[in-house]
Amino acid sequence: MAGLSFDNYQRNQYICAKGHAQPKATSTGTTIVGCKFNGGVVIAADTRATAGNIVADKNCEKLHRLAPRIWCAGAGTAADTEMVTQLIALNLELHGMWNDRQPRVITALTMLKQHLFKYQGHLGAYLICAGVDPTGAHLMSVQAHGSTDIGEYQSLGSGSLAAMAVLETKWKPNMTRDEAVLLCAEAIESGIWNDLGSGSNVDVCVMEVGKDAELLRNYLTPNVRAPKERSYKFPRGTTAILRESIREIVDVEETVIEFNKPEAMEVDA
Amino acid sequence: MDIILGVRLQDCTLVATSKAATRGISVLKANDDKTRILNTHNLLAYTGEAGDTVQFAEYIQANIQLYLMRENDTELSPKATALFVRNQLATSLRSRKPYQVNVLIGGYDTKTDVPALSWIDYLGTHVELPYAAHGYAAFYCSSLFDRHYRKDMDLEAGLDLLRMCVKELEMRMPIDFKGVYVKVVGKDGVRAIEL
C-alpha cells in the first residue's frame, strides 16, 4: 500500500516496445532563483508550465511551502516537484510537532535529498530551498539525483543560465531586503524574456529572520494579456442540438413537526 | 488475418468466424472453430496470437462456468460477461506477458430479451456495438455494415448481410480463409447455422 505502485510499469514497457512512445508529463521548463540578504533570504520563480512546446498553464505556482518559514522553488517534472514538496512538508510538520521545535532548513534539505537519492534521479525534482529558522537564514539547492549546494545566490531550471548571468553581474554582499527582491525579480525576468521554457509572471517569497514569510504572488506581471478588441460571443441558438435532457437539482429539507405534544412533566415536588 | 464478425439483430446476435487456422504462409486446418460457448446465452469469438487465444478463451469459459456452479445456476448477463472479460484483458495487460487476444462477445439477455454484442481488444478497450469485426476484416466489412445494417433485421436478413461480407472478403483477402462458421445467439441459446 505505502509508496508508489510500479505495476503498470511493465505494461507500459510492453506498449512502448510495440512502437508507441511514452507521452510527455507536464514539466516546468523554468527559471527559479534564490538570494540571501542581510537578515533574510528571498526566492523567486516564473509562472509558466509547459507540455512539450505547448504552454499548459500561464500562471502556475512554483513556490511551495515546506513550513511556515521555509519555502521552496521547484523546477523539472511538475508533478514530482509538487508531490515531493507536499510529502516533505507533511513530514516536516510531524517532525516539528514530535520535537516541539520549529523545523530547520537543513532538516528540510536533508529530507529532500535523502528522498530524491533513494529514487536515483527518476523523480525529476530540482529545488531551491530557503528559509529562516532559529539558526538564521539559509539558501540551498537540491538536484534530482540528491546532490545539494549551499550558496549566497542560486539559480535552477532551463532559464538558470539567463538568471545566473544577472545574478553574477549584479549580486553584491550584504544587500538589503529590497535590493535582494529586486535582484531576484530581475533575474527571473531575464529567464522570462530569454528562455523559451520560462514566461509570464514573477512570484517572489521573502523570508526574514524573526518575521513571517511573505509570499508576493505575481510580484511582477510583465505579460498582461491585452484586452480583446471585440467580443466573440455567439448568438444563442448557433449550435444545433440533437437531444437535450435536464436534471433539476432540488434541496430536500427536513422539518420535524410534532403533534399532540404532551405537557412537560413535573419533576420536582 | 483471422476473420471474426458479429451482428446484433432484432432478436438474436450473429457471430461468424473463419474456418482456416493459418501460421505464416501455411493453412494448417480448414475446420478451426474460433468460438467458445461461455454459458447458455453468451458466445466468445477470438483472434490474436496463436496459443494465447485458445488459452485465454478457455480460461474465460472455465471461470464463467465456475460462476454458474457457485451462484446456483445464475447466468451472468452479456454486459457482466463482457465487463469480466475486459477486466481480465486490462489486468493481463499489466502483467509480464499480456494475452494478445481480441474478442467479440455475442450474447442474449434473457431478463430484458435484448441481444448484445461487445467488441473488446487486447488493450481492454470495450464497446457495445450493433455490428463489429476485428483485424483486416473490419476494414472490408465496416462499410458494408454501415450501408446495409438495419436494427430491426431478422435472422434471414442478417444472414444475407453476412453472405455479402463473406463474398467481399473472399474477393479481397489475399489468402483463402476456407469460409466461415456462423453461430446464432438467441433466446434459446447458441446454435450453429450454415451460411
Next chain:
Amino acid sequence: MSDPSSINGGCAVAMVGKDCIAIACDLRLGNQSLSLANNFEKVFPFGDKTFLGLTGLASDVLTLKEDFRLKHNLYKLREEREIEPETLANLVSSSLYERRFGPYFVGPIVAGLHSKTNKPFICGFDLIGCIDFAKDFIVSGTASDQLYGMCESLYEPDLEPEDLFETISQALLNAVDRDALSGWGAVVYIVTKDKVVKRVLRTRQD
C-alpha cells in the same frame, strides 16, 4: 501519432462561466484510423454538480472511470455527503501519482460547483497527476492543441449559462473538425446551481 494516448482519439474541454461551469467531450472511439463507435462518452458525473472528463487510452479511461466510481462510493459511505470538486481533484491527482513510474495514459479534467457555495471550479491534470488550476478553461485529448487555440480566442469571463454553452460548443466543434481522431458527435453539460443540462450536439460525421 502512435503513442498510447492517441490510439483511440478523443478530447474534452471545460469552461467557467458566471456562477456556472460547462464540460464537454466528443463521442468518437477509434482504433488508429478505424472509427469503431460514436457513443463513447468521456465525461462522467460524480455527484450532482461535479464531473470528471477522461481522455486518452480508452482502456485506461474505462478502468479509471470504474476506479473513481469505487472511490467515490467509498467516500460517500465514509463521509455521508457528496464529494466536492476540489476534493475529487486531489483524489484524481494522488491516484495518478501513485502510478508515477507506470502511469495510466489519460488526461483527466474536473469541473463542478461547490455543493454549498456553488463556487465554480475547474482543473486539469497531466498523466502523472500534476494539477493545472485554471480560472478560465481546461482542455485535454488529441485535439488539445486545437482546443487551446479555440478557447484562447473565443473564451471570455462571466458568460451566462446559455452563452457559455454556445462558446464551449463552438470551441469544441471547430477544434475536433481539425483533428482526424476526434469528433463523430459531441455532448455538453451545463451545470448551474439548480440544474444540469445535457445536450447532444449535431456534428459533422466525417
